[in-house]
Amino acid sequence: MPYLDELFGNPSCLHDWGDAAREAMDTAREQVAQLIGAGADEIIFTGSGTESNNFAVKGMALAQQSKGKHIIVSAIEHFSVLHSAKTLEKWGFKLTEVPVDRYGMVDPDEVRKRIRKDTVLVSIMHANGEVGTIEPIEEIAGITREHNIPFHTDAIVTAGTIPVNVQELGVDALSLAGNQFYGPKGIGALYVRKGVRIMPLLDGGVQEGGRRAGTENVPAVVGLGKAAELAKNDMASRVKHLSHLRERLLAELPARIDHMVVTGHPENRLPGNASFCVEFIEGESMLMLLNSQGVAVTSGSACTSRALKASHVLIAMGLSHEIAQGSVLFTFGIDNAEEDVDYVLEVMPPIVERLRQMSPLYAKFTKTGKGGH
């Protein structure tokens, strides 16, 4: 970690130490740009994926408010997009949410139908991290381009994981984050196509081309660059490995557990994402029992969230609250192996059985046959 030690210089300074830091940042910027097929001068470093999304949604809408005050986002966006959009609503913008189908897929025609004369921004995520569904970004970009409306995509769960190319996708802005592909936490980037207007959220110095003031987190930027380089080089083998493990779990787990459904799209999904809903039981208790067996999962159940609300993604896909409560998400990483799938297949069925034996909903179902889906 030389950038925490002897190369501690501030990249804005003109002395040699500043130069070293600036050069390191230039390299990282080039590495990130190459990961997504962008130019280095189109990359703005931020403090997180959340910041990138806030910056894109608020900054692009505000930069164009003289043209109109209508924005479009999908119903399954991450809260960093959705809540930014709601903040814009408080500031006088009009917000339209595009629905998704039962697989969590956005229909490009549904976007087209919602475009108005005063629409100044469309933001649809590249893929949804909770259910893994990959959205038809190229088609949506084709529509926004016809109407000359800036299009942002939250690619935080795809950039560094699957091939992402801003030219092929046709987007005007794209968010990414380092922790999603083995980079450091607390570092993100926003791609903004040359010529696209964005209003800075942080005022101060002229760092990042005057678009994001504040002394840069040089060690994290360097780490993000390196992670981007590694992700690009290893992407094909990572995708193959993760997809294989995912396919096994998606097929074999529901074969061993009754009333367990796969959520998200069957084909167009993230390589490492195996998401399910298990009926008659609740996600947090599953998570805790899996944790006690050394398996780390997440859940979109109300009880798991600090806000105690079921995942807005699962609800937008038309799942009932009862089913959404049984949500469980397995995500694979590059260090996972076949044995890990075998292990989950072994420990998961008894956990489900144990919780079902405790569940009044399951008792009702076994007695009356009612409540199953």
Place this chain on the structure above:
Amino acid sequence: MPIYSEKVMEHFMNPRNVGEIENPDGVGEVGNPVCGDIMTFYIKVNGNRLEDVKFKTFGCGAAIAVSSMVSEMAMGKTLDEAKKITPRLVAEELGGLPQNKFHCSNLGAQALSKAIDNYRKKQAKGGKK
């Protein structure tokens, strides 16, 4: 899972009195799937005492631990004593609950109380015992 106390974890991992009672003297159900927790309590009454208490719970770790703790606290108590079990007492016995779980998951005492009411209503109608 540091969000829960050791006592909550212990009850969650080894819940007491899970199940149903055949021909129970009283049943009480609370909760709904939107808030996330559903608890059903079954009681068997002998004289004026709770001879047996069982439960089934759909919900988070806290909900399961709460149900287990309530069943343990109520067992053998008189109906009036059992009626005095409050969510606060249950949380104290469990070594505390996370603030956001206090209201939604801490419904065990209410479910038990409903089961006792159910028993008393049946009694008033001239049921058995």
